[in-house]
Amino acid sequence: MTQDAMRVGRPAAASPGLLANRIAIRPGLLRFGLTAAKYLGLFQIARYVTRNGLRIICYHGFAVADEYRFRSRLFIRGELFRRRIEYLRRKRYPILPLGQAVQALGEGRLPPCATVVTMDDGWRGVYSVGLPLIREFRIPVTLYVSTYYIEHPMPVFPVALSYLFWRTTASKVDLPRRLGTFALDAQAEEAEAAAQELGTQLPPADRLCFLREVAEALGVAYDEIENHQLFRALDEPQLRELAEAGVDIQLHSHRHNWPLHDRETAEREISENRGFLERFVARPLEHFCYPSGIYGLHQGGWLAALGIRSATTIEPGLNFPDTSRFALRRLMDGHPVPDVEFEAEISGFMEIVRALRYGHLFSMLQRRFWSHRGGSGSSTQNNDQHQQIGQDISPAAGQQGSEFYDRLHAESNNPDTGAMYYPLLREVVSCTRAHGSRSILEVGCGNGFLAEMILREHSGSYRGFDFSPVAVRNASRRTGRHEILFCGDALDAGSYAGDYDTIVCTEVLEHIDADLDVVRLWRGGTWCVCSVPNFDYPSHVRFFHTSEAVTARYGQLIDIKCVVKVARPLIPDGRLTSYLRNLRWSRDDPSRLLGFLGIQTFDRLGGWFLFYGIRCLRDS
Numbered sequence: 001m002t003q004d005a006m007r008v009g010r011p012a013a014a015s016p017g018l019l020a021n022r023i024a025i026r027p028g029l030l031r032f033g034l035t036a037a038k039y040l041g042l043f044q045i046a047r048y049v050t051r052n053g054l055r056i057i058c059y060h061g062f063a064v065a066d067e068y069r070f071r072s073r074l075f076i077r078g079e080l081f082r083r084r085i086e087y088l089r090r091k092r093y094p095i096l097p098l099g100q101a102v103q104a105l106g107e108g109r110l111p112p113c114a115t116v117v118t119m120d121d122g123w124r125g126v127y128s129v130g131l132p133l134i135r136e137f138r139i140p141v142t143l144y145v146s147t148y149y150i151e152h153p154m155p156v157f158p159v160a161l162s163y164l165f166w167r168t169t170a171s172k173v174d175l176p177r178r179l180g181t182f183a184l185d186a187q188a189e190e191a192e193a194a195a196q197e198l199g200t201q202l203p204p205a206d207r208l209c210f211l212r213e214v215a216e217a218l219g220v221a222y223d224e225i226e227n228h229q230l231f232r233a234l235d236e237p238q239l240r241e242l243a244e245a246g247v248d249i250q251l252h253s254h255r256h257n258w259p260l261h262d263r264e265t266a267e268r269e270i271s272e273n274r275g276f277l278e279r280f281v282a283r284p285l286e287h288f289c290y291p292s293g294i295y296g297l298h299q300g301g302w303l304a305a306l307g308i309r310s311a312t313t314i315e316p317g318l319n320f321p322d323t324s325r326f327a328l329r330r331l332m333d334g335h336p337v338p339d340v341e342f343e344a345e346i347s348g349f350m351e352i353v354r355a356l357r358y359g360h361l362f363s364m365l366q367r368r369f370w371s372h373r374g375g376s377g378s379s380t381q382n383n384d385q386h387q388q389i390g391q392d393i394s395p396a397a398g399q400q401g402s403e404f405y406d407r408l409h410a411e412s413n414n415p416d417t418g419a420m421y422y423p424l425l426r427e428v429v430s431c432t433r434a435h436g437s438r439s440i441l442e443v444g445c446g447n448g449f450l451a452e453m454i455l456r457e458h459s460g461s462y463r464g465f466d467f468s469p470v471a472v473r474n475a476s477r478r479t480g481r482h483e484i485l486f487c488g489d490a491l492d493a494g495s496y497a498g499d500y501d502t503i504v505c506t507e508v509l510e511h512i513d514a515d516l517d518v519v520r521l522w523r524g525g526t527w528c529v530c531s532v533p534n535f536d537y538p539s540h541v542r543f544f545h546t547s548e549a550v551t552a553r554y555g556q557l558i559d560i561k562c563v564v565k566v567a568r569p570l571i572p573d574g575r576l577t578s579y580l581r582n583l584r585w586s587r588d589d590p591s592r593l594l595g596f597l598g599i600q601t602f603d604r605l606g607g608w609f610l611f612y613g614i615r616c617l618r619d620s
């Protein structure tokens, strides 16, 4: 296994704000609204309503110099931490050790508004700046530590490299090791990506040399980084001292690497991480934090088998007895978060706002406010959604497993099927081109008909996944590009890792009970192009009769710009004989006949509602 995934610090760059949906609202306006809500007493009410919810706050490192200007969430100043803890004290939020809180959460005996403080990665500032504060306040803190950079002391490469590019004032760079010359006003990202890619593949000593070479090429004084010990992980004596001071050291993988579908590597990451930490920590190592917040719900089983009792994500929210112990939500704090936003989150006000936005406030109140102690552990969200199905949406046969789709895709892997969907796929491609999509992620790539079309006609990049291995195999063969296709579940947050600006999702949502949960996993701000049918089929869970019904269902999560009706093709296979046969067969059915004659084909013969817009929430 290479070490190229050691991206300590990536979470902060990619992490959502405290407010999962602030993308839609201007920050100034939001702050004003929150302040008004606070003075109207709504925070107080929210606090009471959500008092059963466990608050887990997430920090990363402390700034040892001015690196908080560079990554203001990754490196906070001591004074911010002090202000937060003083606030929690003043407002009487009980701060609990993580292990105790997780246990009590399951047993339904948490004190009201219980709060846990966690820190990720094991940056040096946690020792030099954080430890004195932790000692002063005598609060329990859990520190999730990745150990590779403790074993190999050097500045954490990906972050330090990024810093060089942030710091430079050069307009052009000639990168070492023949990576090429880049103009930094237009190609800075490309240049950094090339350097990141090469650097992460180098062995530690050479990686350090390379970092110096890049610093020189960019005209940044590398000594400054060394003098301030910027971007350093803890060293061994510091780790020991933190453990002895009572800081709860826990697991974060050895290389800050957590593959979604490679169990063996994931287990090795834990065992190396654990093996290293055991030398310093006397207490059991049984809590985990997903590196970069990337995880899949299937991984809870892996972790449980390793004796791990909880795992935290970077999904925003509070935790209730029915929250999975292996997908605990956290409140990401840092300099970009104004005080009133922090107060809104910690009080639970934002949890209620999110529930309103998702349209499940009632079930949230029912489950959380009036819930019995202990919790049932079942997810009831799907039931809510079934009840929303009104007259314009018809419930249909039902959700099927991946074996069903394996069979279906094996049978339908022929040009006729592609032709059947041609008008829809055509529309999808022109829509992404018109929008200027540069990188597309397709949810449910099926046999790869769309993938083939996009790769042929699109200049941007494409990746796609499907939960049927047969479909993925067929799509790989069809496109000849197995490396851009993978097996993944649309309901698995991990399937959406990586970079993309556009999500394409056709012929998927109608097959899934929890279709809205799928959309919820899509990153806010992403351009989404989706379709749902207006006809029934054995594997459809629902289908739609009007554009309004489509907007009503998906408009809560996607800021839908347009719904287009795409009729199925009249002559999918292009053969006149089969067209005439269709006409003949429909002679006893006037409506069908008219449909085949091109009159209201969409309504008479069926078709798809294609809708597109911007995902309006940031929540992953």
Ligand SMILES: [Zn+2]
Pocket (backbone or CB within 6 Å): 008, 009, 011, 120, 121, 252, 256, 290, 291, 292
């Ligand atoms: Zn981390």
